[in-house]
Amino acid sequence: MSEKKIPYKIYLSEDEMPRAWYNLRADMKVKPAPLLSPATGAPMTAQELEGVFCTELVAQELDNDTAFFAIPQEIRDFYKMYRPSPLVRAYCLEEQLQTPAKIYYKFEGNNTSGSHKLNSAIAQAYYAKKQGLQGVTTETGAGQWGTALSMACGYLGLDCKVYMVKCSYEQKPFRREVMKVYGASVTPSPSDTTNVGRKILAEFPGTTGSLGCAISEAVEVAVNTPGYRYVLGSVLNQVMLHQSIIGLESKIALDKYGVKPDIIIGCAGGGSNLGGLIAPFMGEKLRGEADYRIIAVEPASCPSFTRGKFAYDFCDTGMVCPLAKMYTLGSSFMPSADHAGGLRFHGMSPVLSQLYHDGYMEAVSVNQTDVFQVAEQFARVEGILPAPESSHAILAAVNEAKKCKETGEEKTILFGLTGTGYFDLVAYERFHNGGMSSIIPTDEEIARSLAQLPQVD
């Protein structure tokens, strides 16, 4: 088909939208390692997990074989409110770069939560509602996930208790207000509503909290309150499953125009966006039907793929959650204050970790100041103010497009633009004022936290 016919934005019609999520694990020769009980060291059973998570989500979590899960009609209806997200041909960026590369991005920011997180939030809230639960609990740091979950729960009439890291609660009052618009209760963590919160407050009276502590509070409330379960926005296999909607829509849109990407790029924190974007493409690669270069982009301040270790580790700093086998910097690793809050996680999705370990994908790390520079460049030519997280992917895509300029290769690049930066303007302000730095952990720091990895067989 003629190149000229590709529009700036490709929207699928409702008929073209995916009706099933794709479970990448079904096509993996080496499956991701199971979650282990922190108490016994044995694989977590469905029964153990169901104390914390919704029953149907546990089934999704443990299922390494079923390739497609039908998306329930109610979720598909919700998706229609803000999906399909546009697949954008970055004509303006290409022109600015004077590159022969063809650049596409899948933009997930056109919803009030401002990111792709809503794709899994509605699924998790739906299964909680279906199970007859009264509500769900969760934690949020920067606030994207908490906002997304609040929207999903507000829509379904489900109670939503969000534990928000206290410093974010105070510094990001707007995120907090959006959650309240959607009817969520938002509690600054640590709080006196839980045992763990009270204990930490007694020990560190002035603490502004941490994600690890907020997770522990949310889990405690879920486990001890009848009719409640805990939900999580990244890392888990079930989240990768729900987020496959990103890649499936992208592939349908590209296939319509006969376009096949050479390189697929996504930012990687816990891996939910990257895992979703690459899912159907990686499936083809695993089945030997096609080949793609797949690149994970992480911040140099928190480089779990590029400088971490593939090992069992705790998912939370509080060490109460199950152990996952993943690329990790150690659960005691404290990343420097990086404004891409969504990428400040010491570990990585077990699915993506296994794929990276087996050589199916690459990873690069980039510096924060370079990220903000390219974010601003992108905003001016493509009109979208990107989230700092998403801008990691932009930078890698721009770098690949520049290589094409040097070599003259007309490669097709697809990257994930996970969200908008409307709630990240404090970071943009710091960038404008020259107060932003790129702090990279020393080898010693990483070695120190890796030395504390739990001993598993």
Add this chain to the structure above:
Amino acid sequence: MSEKKIPYKIYLSEDEMPRAWYNLRADMKVKPAPLLSPATGAPMTAQELEGVFCTELVAQELDNDTAFFAIPQEIRDFYKMYRPSPLVRAYCLEEQLQTPAKIYYKFEGNNTSGSHKLNSAIAQAYYAKKQGLQGVTTETGAGQWGTALSMACGYLGLDCKVYMVKCSYEQKPFRREVMKVYGASVTPSPSDTTNVGRKILAEFPGTTGSLGCAISEAVEVAVNTPGYRYVLGSVLNQVMLHQSIIGLESKIALDKYGVKPDIIIGCAGGGSNLGGLIAPFMGEKLRGEADYRIIAVEPASCPSFTRGKFAYDFCDTGMVCPLAKMYTLGSSFMPSADHAGGLRFHGMSPVLSQLYHDGYMEAVSVNQTDVFQVAEQFARVEGILPAPESSHAILAAVNEAKKCKETGEEKTILFGLTGTGYFDLVAYERFHNGGMSSIIPTDEEIARSLAQLPQVD
């Protein structure tokens, strides 16, 4: 065509997008009255206007006869970055209201400026660039217009000087930062960069500024700096022309599905969104080809249509701009602190004023607390956090839909959802805290400011 086939969101393809703006004035039997010179009281000539505005925009401003203006290819390309905006069938809202009415809204918030203002900003910046100018100046209060203009200028490489009312500059640092991302210079007004600014600062050292003062500063800089002109985001005829893209897209989308609205609703401050949304529908009405109920919704705190007078008045509180014949509360009218900043204007588009005067449209005023209540209800079922301005239209649409429920009539309602509320969360917070009120001016207050209208034959 079967009702069932209407999708949640209708997107036009690039081929279907309008190629010309529609000039409503061409079909008006009684044309809007001309702008008058504040110095001589005579109609402003093109030559006089060209000292302030770009030449081609002056031509558009004064042309009451040409029905269609071709949209230059460069502007159409820019439109493709964020248009077509979706026409949404509000299935979820209809279900919640249990109304037989069919509700559609045209959503203009899916761009980084967060509102419809970008439609005219790119047009005005384009003509400035085409004229070989170096830059443009403008004022901004709440910040939507300043952001939109910054985006357009950033894209075209045009210098952009924004005078931002000082209290907004300080209270809305995020709006300010977005403008900086796009390369604009943002000056808190009053400033020491202009004569009028220095004069006001000397007189009122602690002042936090006003829109009237910011306009005066922006105009002064434009008039006195070679290669610069002043641009404005509402009220003017040229702005109505550019914003007709909203209504044209809406009509093409509805026509595709054989849908004809019975009622068309828009919020009205200066009138740019309402004028744009209704343009092609009002055209049919003026030509006697169809009939529509058209409703302008204004805040009870600033009720220019419903309690103002149709008379010549200054557009700015500084009384330096031309006189326009419009519905006005008097240029000295000070609306109470209402959070729908975009609707706090004492006057109204001369085009819309004439149409209202001639009985072609209706107007209602609504209370702020009711507006925020419906905004929150809308956010929960439709997933979009609306701007306070836009929520005035939501309230009127919901009220009409409730009437349909009572009467059983299956009316089709179209309203304009002009933007998102991401930068209005201070107002939402006040609403949640119970600190919001609906202050309505007394008859005496309005009479007092109307008594100061300029004497024009």
